[in-house]
Amino acid sequence: xxxxxxxxxxxxxxxxxxxxxxxxxxxxxxxxxxxxxxxxxxxxxxxxxxxxxxxxxxxxxxxxxxxxxxxxxxxxxxxxxxxxxxxxxxxxxxxxxx
Amino acid sequence: xxxxxxxxxxxxxxxxxxxxxxxxxxxxxxxxxxxxxxxxxxxxxxxxxxxxxxxxxxxxxxxxxxxxxxxxxxxxxxxxxxxxxxxxxxxxxxxxxxxxxxxxxxxxxxxxxxxxxxxxxxxxxxxxxxxxxxxxxxxxxxxxxxxxxxxxxxxxxxxxxxxxxxxxxxxxxxxxxxxxxxxxxxxxxxxxxxxxxxxxxxxxxxxxxxxxxxxxxxxxxxxxxxxxxxxxxxxxxxxxxxxxxxxxxxxxxxxxxxxxxxxxxxxxxxxxxxxxxxxxxxxxxxxxxxxxxxxxxxxxxxxxxxxxxxxxxxxxxxxxxxxxxxxxxxxxxxxxxxxxxxxxxxxxxxxxxxxxxxxxxxxxxxxxxxxxxxxxxxxxxxxxxxxxxxxxxxxxxxxxxxxxxxxxxxxxxxxxxxxxxxxxxxxxxxxxxxxxxxxxxxxxxxxxxxxxxxxxxxxxxxxxxxxxxx
Numbered sequence: 301x302x303x304x305x306x307x308x309x310x311x312x313x314x315x316x317x318x319x320x321x322x323x324x325x326x327x328x329x330x331x332x333x334x335x336x337x338x339x340x341x342x343x344x345x346x347x348x349x350x351x352x353x354x355x356x357x358x359x360x361x362x363x364x365x366x367x368x369x370x371x372x373x374x375x376x377x378x379x380x381x382x383x384x385x386x387x388x389x390x391x392x393x394x395x396x397x398x
Numbered sequence: 399x400x401x402x403x404x405x406x407x408x409x410x411x412x413x414x415x416x417x418x419x420x421x422x423x424x425x426x427x428x429x430x431x432x433x434x435x436x437x438x439x440x441x442x443x444x445x446x447x448x449x450x451x452x453x454x455x456x457x458x459x460x461x462x463x464x465x466x467x468x469x470x471x472x473x474x475x476x477x478x479x480x481x482x483x484x485x486x487x488x489x490x491x492x493x494x495x496x497x498x499x500x501x502x503x504x505x506x507x508x509x510x511x512x513x514x515x516x517x518x519x520x521x522x523x524x525x526x527x528x529x530x531x532x533x534x535x536x537x538x539x540x541x542x543x544x545x546x547x548x549x550x551x552x553x554x555x556x557x558x559x560x561x562x563x564x565x566x567x568x569x570x571x572x573x574x575x576x577x578x579x580x581x582x583x584x585x586x587x588x589x590x591x592x593x594x595x596x597x598x599x600x601x602x603x604x605x606x607x608x609x610x611x612x613x614x615x616x617x618x619x620x621x622x623x624x625x626x627x628x629x630x631x632x633x634x635x636x637x638x639x640x641x642x643x644x645x646x647x648x649x650x651x652x653x654x655x656x657x658x659x660x661x662x663x664x665x666x667x668x669x670x671x672x673x674x675x676x677x678x679x680x681x682x683x684x685x686x687x688x689x690x691x692x693x694x695x696x697x698x699x700x701x702x703x704x705x706x707x708x709x710x711x712x713x714x715x716x717x718x719x720x721x722x723x724x725x726x727x728x729x730x731x732x733x734x735x736x737x738x739x740x741x742x743x744x745x746x747x748x749x750x751x752x753x754x755x756x757x758x759x760x761x762x763x764x765x766x767x768x769x770x771x772x773x774x775x776x777x778x779x780x781x782x783x784x785x786x787x788x789x790x791x792x793x794x795x796x797x798x799x800x801x802x803x804x805x806x807x808x809x810x811x812x813x814x815x816x817x818x819x820x821x822x823x824x825x826x827x828x829x830x831x832x833x834x835x836x837x838x839x840x841x842x843x844x845x846x847x848x849x850x851x852x853x854x855x856x857x858x859x860x861x862x863x864x865x866x867x868x
Contacts, residue, residue, distance in 0.1 A: 362618055
């Protein structure tokens with residue numbers, strides 16, 4: 301948390317998310333982060349002691365274990381329909397071990 | 399309008415072809431569709447009868463449609479053709495609906511302007527120099543311009559209700575769990591709702607009748623019975639208790655909007671409603687936007703980690719799997735999306751989770767507790783949907799720490815935090831452009847929401863409003 305929130309910091313963070321930011325984009329985030337930190341202070345001011353996090357709007361059970369029966373099956377052809385490079389039911393990627 | 403169309407079986411084909419042709423013509427002026435669909439094939443296989451028999455409709459482009467391009471407004475999905483239909487598509491087809499367009503939207507539904515779609519902004523039918531609002535802007539524009547009487551949208555913050563205000567139509571976000579989300583490309587799972595736009599309250603009732611109901615494939619889908627919304631429609635306001643959202647009313651700076659809203663409240667009182675002002679804790683009101691921002695971005699970062707160009711979507715070149723992913727995600731997402739993912743990821747860091755993400759979830763509960771207090775006493779919470787009409791396309795003037803922004807422009811997220819039904823209906827016009835009023839009711843009480851909406855429609859006379867696109 302104490303690390304300086306500069307362009308390099310956000311570029312590194314973006315890389316952990318598997319994308320790049322250019323200089324201008326990283327600079328934008330630095331500026332926006334200043335506003336965000338001020339907004340987050342508004343959150344800090346709220347006393348939440350003893351309050352449970354609200355994860356979903358309703359806490360009634362709407363999902364149950366279903367019977368272990370196969371349904372809604374798609375074919376291998378459909379499963380790979382949107383893959384650009386494929387061969388014999390596999391998608392092709394560069395070699396991992398070279 | 400939908401009911402009359404569905405009864406007019408003889409003209410179904412002509413009606414749908416006309417709608418398609420109008421959509422093609424208006425596309426040049428409004429850029430409100432990503433894919434236009436010639437309905438000829440669907441017209442050959444229309445089922446008999448149905449609430450939407452031969453009614454042309456549009457779907458937001460985050461609704462999966464088997465065999466039809468579904469991009470969610472993002473370049474990374476610009477080649478994605480689903481192999482299955484979303485549950486709502488199956489339901490609408492069974493009711494005889496004819497899909498003529500996949501509508502423009504903010505990229506991955508993350509935005510309130512509709513400026514971030516990879517095919518460019520959609521334009522407001524009332525004034526093409528103005529935004530439609532987003533993220534369901536294309537759907538709103540197609541309804542407002544009279545192309546279709548109903549279009550599907552999705553709403554995570556106010557993505558149906560804000561464009562409805564800017565486009566002068568009805569925008570409905572029903573209760574969380576009322577409409578199945580199976581097959582909808584997600585944004586933030588605890589806040590995402592499927593909803594729709596119409597030009598009248600009657601059409602809003604029929605649409606929910608067709609769309610609502612339990613779906614085992616959506617783990618949040620409700621088991622509650624679906625009422626006969628149209629049969630129960632009744633605009634009698636005697637005995638109705640309406641709470642004006644005091645914090646929003648006080649933060650309004652536009653005198654025209656204030657006056658318009660005050661007149662409407664007076665008219666509801668004259669019809670027998672009891673109208674009071676209800677204030678939420680100011681501290682919670684100001685925390686509403688950061689709470690939303692954190693929850694939405696944290697959930698989105700996680701949801702969209704599957705968009706990597708490997709299994710589906712646009713794949714860029716690279717010498718390793720990592721390089722392919724990085725190149726695909728860098729080119730595939732616009733700058734706004736990447737920024738939001740960075741913020742979301744920051745909120746999910748182990749050292750930040752309690753301080754930021756969990757904190758936001760706790761504040762969410764406190765905000766909903768306040769809403770429960772309000773709706774424990776009143777049938778409905780009401781406020782203008784915005785301070786002003788739709789912003790101009792190049793407007794970037796908002797101060798993101800002002801009350802105007804933190805409260806007036808973002809109060810509708812309360813409907814997403816709570817999951818309660820919330821709807822925008824037209825309230826009036828300023829500079830020739832519409833502005834709406836928003837109402838939020840108790841969970842699964844869409845009947846009351848439609849009834850109050852109907853009374854407002856009768857007061858304003860704004861039913862079946864259609865923009866003449868210049």
